[in-house]
Amino acid sequence: MDYYKTAEAIAEHPALVSFWDFQETAGQSRQARGPYAYMLQEREGPIEREEDGVFGPYAAKLRFGQWFQLPRAECPALDFHGKDAALTIIAWVKREPRQNRECQAVAGMWNETEKKRQYCLFLDLHIWDSGEQVCGHVSSGGGPTPGHPWCMTTAIGSTPVSKGDWHAIAFTYDGTYARTYLDGRLDERQTYNPFLYEEGLYDGGAEGADFTVGSVYRSGTMGNFYAGLLGGLAVFDRALRDEELAAFV
Template sequence: MPTLRKVFVPSLVIILTLNGCTNGPVGDTSVFLNTPDLVAFWTFGEEAGQQRTSVGGSQPHSLSEVGGPIARADVGPFSGYSAYFDGKQYLSIPYKETGDLNICGPDAQVSMFAVVKIYDLRQSRTIAGMWSEGKGRDDDSGTRQYAMLMNMPTYGGPKQLVPHISAEGGVTMRADSTKFPWCADYAATKQEVPEERWCTLAFTYDGKYIKAYIDGVLDERAPDPVNDKRDDPYFMQEGPGGANRGMNPYYHGRGIFCYDPEIHGDTKPGGGSDFTVGARYAVGEMLGEATIGYFGGLAVFDRALTDEEVLKVHEASNIAALRKLDEK
């Protein structure tokens, strides 16, 4: 008989089987491996205490645990398992080892796709990315690049999916060189991120527009300048042809920040951002906004997937089957 262990999460008690998978994979990994420009794909089949190593792509990428072992749950789309984050741990690849995950430059493109079950979105949470924010408001020492985040109410994204792209690494700068107190460049979905049930979350950036997807569908949203706190001229007049930037899709169009120690060594002494899963460096610490929930799959591509491709990888994740397994 497998060993059983109770793991407590908000409003739910989950029984994890630690010595053998009771449910096999329900998704199709081949769809991800056959999608062009895959950089890394994690299926989270490893036991607690082990590195989580990617499949696909031209380079292997191994995520190391930070903050202690991350439990393995016996349900997941691609390996039959998932990683459970309790808000006190995360996974990381040091900046110097990020390799082709270090996606940056004026013409860079990126897409990220995740199969997750998220708990407690009362504050900002992180899926993954290269995103180091520095010490807080008005601090320009960050080395942000790209990230898939959740719940960012500052500019109209409370509990929504809010993928970010930064051109500066630090705070966002207007055309007249004045600065925002934070990074303001993100799309925001119309609906909230589902909580306590399996879903897929994704974003794409094609060098111009950031697009956010929930369960395989682009969740389009028009700006509401007053309610979204986006009435600043940066949002309303610095988009294409002097128009507004939109909300989802959101016009960024300024590329992705590249850390250069010769250029940024003095102003950004913390160095380039690590690639992290489940947490990010924000307001001077890593775990203040760490994620609680299950990660069943995570993929990064170095181009913008089409709407059809996002839907295809969503369908390959077989969310309906995952939800049925949860009902057992």
């Protein structure tokens, strides 16, 4: 794969909102390419870069407990909500082994504490007999699924995502189905991928969730930390087709 050409194809895609390639040094905000040059802010100290990149020499190295934040007021184009909401998130990740079995939030607008869930790309959601797969969480109400202590509406693939290897993980929502992809392929699973969800996405308004990368706000604090390398992150304002996703990996 020619990743230079891939980066250019992503940056020039007509549905792109923002694309981060994480080439900046620790201590700098990470600025997106594309129509919306949003700036991800480091949280819990400088986030180092490692010479093992996807769209350049480097990738961001998120240690357990670190994340990036983009305040809601600064990223209106990432506020997907309503019955007609549609989106795609693609992240290029190299997970690290760890003992903590907590699920890992990769990117999205997902505030569990204040019941302002909208959408989020996850790994390791331990619901519906799942474990190490790619997950695409969607919520129309913002709170837990009725009859459950947490949100259960999610597309979940069937293939475990290995640690120590680069993978492209993706989640799409088209207003009818949520879908998850692993390395450019729809990771089909009966009932759960594609996942039928016609309710749309929660509208948090001006006081809704921030856009966070590598963590979400839950149980009154930040948690569900992703740990490992992050080589790229791209968000689009529609559900990309299978062939479009395959072309980016």
